[in-house]
Amino acid sequence: MQAPESELIHILKKNKVDYISTLPCEKIRVLLQRITGEFFHVPLTREEEGVGISAGIALADKRPAMFVQSSGIGNMINALLSLTGFYELPLAVFVSRRGIYKEKIAAQLPMGQHLPGILKGAGIPYSVISSRDDLGLIEKKLPGVYRSSKIHAFLLSPAIFEGTCDSGILKSTSHPITGSSKGYQSKKMTPQFPRFEILKIIAPYLDAKVVVCNLGFPSKELFNIKHQQSNFYMLGSMGLATPIGLGISLASDKEVIVIDGDGSLLMNPGSLATTAHFAPPNLTILAVDNSSYGSTGDQPTLTGSCVDLGLVAKGFGIQNIIKASTGKQLVDALKKPHKGLRFIHALAVPGNKDVPAIPLHHLEVKKQVMGWISRN
Numbered sequence: 529m530q531a532p533e534s535e536l537i538h539i540l541k542k543n544k545v546d547y548i549s550t551l552p553c554e555k556i557r558v559l560l561q562r563i564t565g566e567f568f569h570v571p572l573t574r575e576e577e578g579v580g581i582s583a584g585i586a587l588a589d590k591r592p593a594m595f596v597q598s599s600g601i602g603n604m605i606n607a608l609l610s611l612t613g614f615y616e617l618p619l620a621v622f623v624s625r626r627g628i629y630k631e632k633i634a635a636q637l638p639m640g641q642h643l644p645g646i647l648k649g650a651g652i653p654y655s656v657i658s659s660r661d662d663l664g665l666i667e668k669k670l671p672g673v674y675r676s677s678k679i680h681a682f683l684l685s686p687a688i689f690e691g692t693c694d695s696g697i698l699k700s701t702s703h704p705i706t707g708s709s710k711g712y713q714s715k716k717m718t719p720q721f722p723r724f725e726i727l728k729i730i731a732p733y734l735d736a737k738v739v740v741c742n743l744g745f746p747s748k749e750l751f752n753i754k755h756q757q758s759n760f761y762m763l764g765s766m767g768l769a770t771p772i773g774l775g776i777s778l779a780s781d782k783e784v785i786v787i788d789g790d791g792s793l794l795m796n797p798g799s800l801a802t803t804a805h806f807a808p809p810n811l812t813i814l815a816v817d818n819s820s821y822g823s824t825g826d827q828p829t830l831t832g833s834c835v836d837l838g839l840v841a842k843g844f845g846i847q848n849i850i851k852a853s854t855g856k857q858l859v860d861a862l863k864k865p866h867k868g869l870r871f872i873h874a875l876a877v878p879g880n881k882d883v884p885a886i887p888l889h890h891l892e893v894k895k896q897v898m899g900w901i902s903r904n
């Protein structure tokens with residue numbers, strides 16, 4: 529009889545799942561080890577960023593899946609609803625469900641036990657997989673996830689994997705950090721323009737690139753300055769611009785530019801670590817740092833007092849960091865040939881341009897972006 533891990537991997541391969549993002553749970557450790565070796569594996573710092581990365585992968589017309597613990601669903605709900613579900617993208621979420629079978633950690637009980645109710649309340653379809661006899665249910669439901677671009681959660685009981693032998697599992701060994709961006713020093717600069725002017729300056733350099741744009745005013749301003757079919761305008765899922773761009777850059781050969789914001793990067797800073805880990809050569813992150821939550825009324829963020837985003841990027845291991853505040857510095861940064869991942873820290877003064885809303889339906893935006901990626 530096949531091990532349950534092998535059976536599950538067989539089902540995933542049969543359904544042509546390409547990319548698997550994971551954040552570990554001890555109950556599925558053997559399965560996770562196998563996944564690392566057999567798929568394009570994306571190790572996450574937080575489950576929410578995995579939803580963003582998976583959305584980018586789906587925009588590039590590849591098939592994403594995630595393996596997380598039940599507690600991780602609590603970190604994903606907004607992203608699942610305002611990104612994956614909203615843009616009708618496919619995502620299979622395999623959940624190691626704690627708190628229901630021989631659970632020894634009391635803190636796992638609340639999320640594990642309430643999980644079906646939480647998913648039901650959120651309108652996310654799920655299947656309960658209580659034993660390995662139920663694995664057939666995954667085989668039945670998984671094709672529909674990708675055919676109909678739906679989210680589906682498969683709640684996996686630890687009973688399925690009970691007794692699995694984990695001898696031979698590779699453990700992480702500590703290793704020295706190499707190749708960090710030693711040369712980058714953050715010079716003092718004074719911001720010159722608001723975001724709108726920065727977007728006008730960089731607009732000519734966005735041609736023929738997939739642009740993932742932060743939600744709120746950044747997207748509205750970009751639409752009004754330069755709409756192109758390859759612009760993905762976020763309408764929710766704050767903090768996931770960089771993960772979405774990372775997903776597209778991993779799953780396609782297109783040049784990708786993420787227009788992110790300081791408030792959003794502070795919400796999911798770990799995504800810079802994941803991005804540095806893969807360091808896709810076709811990805812540029814342009815962090816428009818206006819030291820404020822611009823779209824909600826310019827409330828200050830901590831980049832105005834104690835946080836230097838360029839140094840944050842450096843600390844997470846991004847090697848190519850450029851700081852810019854003048855028009856020339858911005859243009860030079862974008863024109864400079866680059867062989868690897870770039871992080872452009874663009875200083876801005878607060879303020880939004882009063883521009884009309886984007887008159888496109890969000891599903892039209894998705895269609896345009898996916899069409900552009902597949903044609904080019």
Ligand SMILES: Cc1ncc(C[n+]2csc(CCOP(=O)(O)OP(=O)(O)O)c2C)c(N)n1
Pocket residue numbers: 606723742743744745746764765766788789790791792793816818820821822823824829
């Ligand atoms: C989870 C979540 N919290 C809060 C908001 C409200 N919100 C929308 S845009 C935004 C500000 C984003 O700030 P930043 O990333 O710095 O970009 P800026 O608008 O300043 O360019 C906030 C707080 C939200 N959409 N989602």
